[in-house]
Amino acid sequence: MSSFLRTAVAVLAAVAPLASAQTLVVDNSTVISATDETVAPAAATVPETSTDASVPYFAAETVQLTDDVLANLTALDLSNISLFNFPESDATASKRGVASGCKTFPGDRLWPIPLVWTVFDLLLGGALEAVTPIAAPCYNDHPKVRNAAKCSFITNNWTNDSYMHADDPSSIMWPLYQGRTCMPTSDPSDSCTLGGFPSYVVKATNVAQIQLAVNFARNANIRLVVKNTGHDFNGKSAGAGALSIWTHNLKDIKYVPNYKQGSYKGPAVKAGSGVQAFELYDFANKNGITVVGGEGKTVGVTGGYLLGGGHSPLSSLYGMAADQVLSMEVVTPDGRFVTASDTANTDLFWALRGGGGSTFGVITSVTFKTYPKMQAAVATFSFSTGANVTEDTFWAGVRAYFDYFVSYTDKGAYEYFQIIQLGPGAYLFNMAPFFAPNMTTAQLQTLITPWLNTLSGLGIQVTPTYFGYNNFYDAWNNHFPLETVGSTNIKTASRLFPKSNWADQATLNATFAAIKSVVLEGSTVLAFNIAAAKNGGSNNAVNPAWRNTCLHAIQGVFWDAAADVPTIVAASKKMTFDWMQRWRDVSPGAGAYMSEADILEPDFQQAFYGSNYDRLYSLKQKFDPTGLFYAPTGVGSEDWTISGQVDGLPTQNGKLCRA
Structure with a gap:
């Protein structure tokens, strides 16, 4: 048994002893005893076929959190497993938030204890990380990462290397709205705090991890943010006391020469939500096609860019990036993984294409039309x-x-x-x-x-x-x-x-x-x-x-x-x-x-x-009744406020509460 599983057993046994006589389904087919080797990660491998039968799931999308997985964990009588369940109603989150009308914040009585975070990490397969700000190596109050050479590199590249910020799980491109609490410094005695950075990040490499994070944040009433590259000018991927889902590593790309969906028949590309413009354009060029994407080199094409509409050097010819979308794979606020297209989940499909990022769900991949190679x-x-x-x-x-x-x-x-x-x-x-x-x-x-x-x-x-x-x-x-x-x-x-x-x-x-x-x-x-x-x-x-x-x-x-x-x-x-x-x-x-x-x-x-806006707001209430997804200036954001704001200089450095 691996050391990881031994740790899983030790922690989960501390929560509640395992019942040795029970069974657990693994890889959606093998049934084995519910021994200490079968409790983590919490995922099953499902068939590759999606609702959009023209394009199979990527491998990362076949690894999902299912009702059977949760039933097996519940059968093991593990305490706190209900925090990861799909909702039967929104009662759990509402109960946790009723006392203050706010998202649960570090230091609050209902903030999960360290053991719960450890169990969460084990169910994720080790994908959870406590956030350390990117510039922490410059500060003495972060002795575990303090490194003068690394600090020098970060400082020298702070404004001219968007790759560096995109490749960090929590950094954002415009720190003004994070609160500027941990900037590069030449004085290591300065203080570096999280400020508007999230508390934890899930470094997602499969759908199950995103589903677990969505369910956990909703059921525990914790603020949830999503980061792809962190490009948004208003710091939408920041959020004090939040759990962040980092989709940057979902890098799969597939060319589909003969795609059929609804009324469209022709070539298409399916791209994971971590694919950036420089990667997408290079892939398209090598396949002799042209695709509509962003002007900026490091922009995450199928993340907030596309969800916000997405203007492009090709827009005057072909329209917005959102106009190119044929189907989308998405984890919705209830933790379910669905396909949205003009024949499936059509209201969600309409809203996702232009209704803003971090609003209706977490995109894992997008399929969109392509055009011939051009001069x-x-x-x-x-x-x-x-x-x-x-x-x-x-x-x-x-x-x-x-x-x-x-x-x-x-x-x-x-x-x-x-x-x-x-x-x-x-x-x-x-x-x-x-x-x-x-x-x-x-x-x-x-x-x-x-x-x-x-x-x-x-x-x-x-x-x-x-x-x-x-x-x-x-x-x-x-x-x-x-x-x-x-x-x-x-x-x-x-x-x-x-x-x-x-x-x-x-x-x-x-x-x-x-x-x-x-x-x-x-x-x-x-x-x-x-x-x-x-x-x-x-x-x-x-x-x-x-x-x-x-x-x-x-x-x-x-x-x-x-x-x-x-x-x-x-x-x-x-x-x-x-x-x-x-x-x-x-x-x-x-x-x-x-x-x-x-x-x-x-x-x-x-x-x-x-x-x-009126239709988008109505759909927001339909798909996300608990207000799990919040982003500044996003649909429904007027229903929330962040404590401690300075008039004229709003940041994400504060508790998120009902307005």
């Missing part, structure tokens, strides 16, 4: 104020670009550009890149020459560098930068500007003036000339504002790294209620992209979900 062309260039370019001339050049937004997206183009204030009266426009899928360099040159001629006429000399590729992957990989992350002295907000703002010169001038005004006052604007093409598959919960968009613009407000909380709050409110209000005023009824938006967005329900 792509790219142009990069910049211009700025200087000896021959006055401030007025600079802005005239940028304004001329806006004239072409609708025509560019109508051609399938996607531009990623920045407008930056370099100093008083000094500005930079950077096109990095102008991305033209399914075009040759000659076609791209023809497309942008009219604007370049206008720039030349203004006295702005621009000489673009052109690149041509015979596939999407190389064009994307060579020209989109690795994201800057980890900053604590910036807050961002965004707006989706509709094509109707381009219908007449007066409205377009007002739009441009609103965007220009925040740059003049010190903001940086990072934006995408993008549309969400109506390419079928759009009967989903994606924010309707996307369907009319030709500009997704993000603005940022900055403060000194050593700024105190009142200074940060003042800057935060300035952006939300002044700068952003100018953008809202010129785009009434539009919206914002939830994954790259302001956590303080007024009326987030309308801004992030539009006319879909």
